[in-house]
Amino acid sequence: MKKITIKEIAEMAGVSKATVSRVLNDSKYVSPEIYSRVMKVIEETGYKPSFIARSLVNKKTKVVGLLIPDISNPFYSELVKGMVEVANKYDYNILLCNSFFNQKKEMDFLKLLWEKEVEGIIFMTHEITNKHRKFFEKYTRPTVTVNRKFWGFDIPNVDIDNFLAGYDATEYLVKQNHHRIAIVRAPLSDETAGVERYEGYKKALEDYGIDFDEKLVKEGNFKADTGYKAMEDLLELDSPPTAVFCVNDEMACGVINCVVEKGLKVPEDISVVGFDDIPLASMFIPSITTIRQPIYDMGALSMELMYKMIKGEKVESKTYVLPHKLVVRQSTMKNE
Structure with missing residues (x-):
């Protein structure tokens, strides 16, 4: 036809x-x-x-590009929900690109968003590379990052204080009389979950006079199976931890599953703290003590900033820090 x-x-x-x-x-x-x-x-x-x-x-597409690493992670799902609801308020649409942590795919998506004439890009990645930097040196439309500082660029970022959050989680466990505290962190290429939360953990140990033990540091990739594997390795130590801090809730779920399958109990034998407060954290058995990020609000604020920039309004290029909160549930208890 x-x-x-x-x-x-x-x-x-x-x-x-x-x-x-x-x-x-x-x-x-x-x-x-x-x-x-x-x-x-x-x-x-x-x-x-x-x-x-x-x-x-x-001269307007009324579309904002959104690049995230893993939509299957409940953290990103909640983040997108906040962005979409604000976008709807302003009659804008979001073009969602999901890279599944594939850097080549990320670059392909960024080029696609440029070609599609989106009015701006909200950008999240687990690692900022030189290729990303070269792209944004040329990209002149509004850009906002979430959970990721873009050093050297005039780009606003929406986040929490990840160092302080890691400190708070560890300090809570110390005050519960735990001294063998392990951490399941993200790769060090990840500035927030891999570095800042980890540095907060180490600082809390230092402030309370607890020796740092490299053997208690394990690395995961935000998935439950890597939390499970990390816990397996920790249980094989001559002196296993009495508590574990995981830098996201999915890995905390994996840690708890491992502890239970090995015939131990949470929190009686090992206390577990997660991070994010995804919906599953409150429904898991036992329910997970965790650091609550205001995930929906972070998504909503990032889209509000984007809309202001599209309209030509002045937005300060800085990190907009939202408050976090330690939520105590059943997965932790005082170490006797």
Whole structure:
């Protein structure tokens, strides 16, 4: 079936292409008689206006690009929910790109978002590379990062104080009389979960006079199976930990599963603290003591900042730090 063009619509209605464009975009006044005539032809022909063509006329796509590493992680799902609801408020759409931690895919998506003329990009990645830096040196439209500082660039970031959050989680365990406290951190290429939360953990140990033990440090990739494997390794130590701090809740779930399957109990034998407070944390058995990030609010704020930048309003290029909270549940207890 031949696709009808705007030129043909104009000829059939006896008007100019500019008049048809005004009717489609509701951009300038058109008399009721001409409006009805054009709409009648559109309805009779089943004409569908091109989104790209309309966006070129308006100079606006009303689309924001969103690049995340793993939508299957409940943290990102909640974050996206906050962004989408704010985008809907302003009649904007979000083009979601999910890289599954594949750096080549991330770069392909960034190029795609540029080609699609999105009005801005909200960017999250587990590691900022030189390729990312080269891209954003050339990209001139609004950009916001979440949970990731982009050093040397004029880009606002929405986050919590990850160092302090790691400190608070560890300090809580110390005050519960734990002295053999392990950590399941993220790779050190991850500035927040791999470095800042880990540094907070080490600082808390130092402040309370507890010797740092490299054997109590394990690395995961945010998935439950890596938490499980980390706990297996920890239980094989001559002196296993009495508590474990995991830098996300999914790995905490894996740690707890491992402890239980090895015939031990949480929290009677080993206390476990997670991070994020995803919905599963409160429903897991035992429910997980965790650091609550205001995930929805972080997503909502990032989109609010994006909209302001698109509108040309001044936004300070700094980290917008939202408050975190330690939520105590059943997975921890005082060490006797």
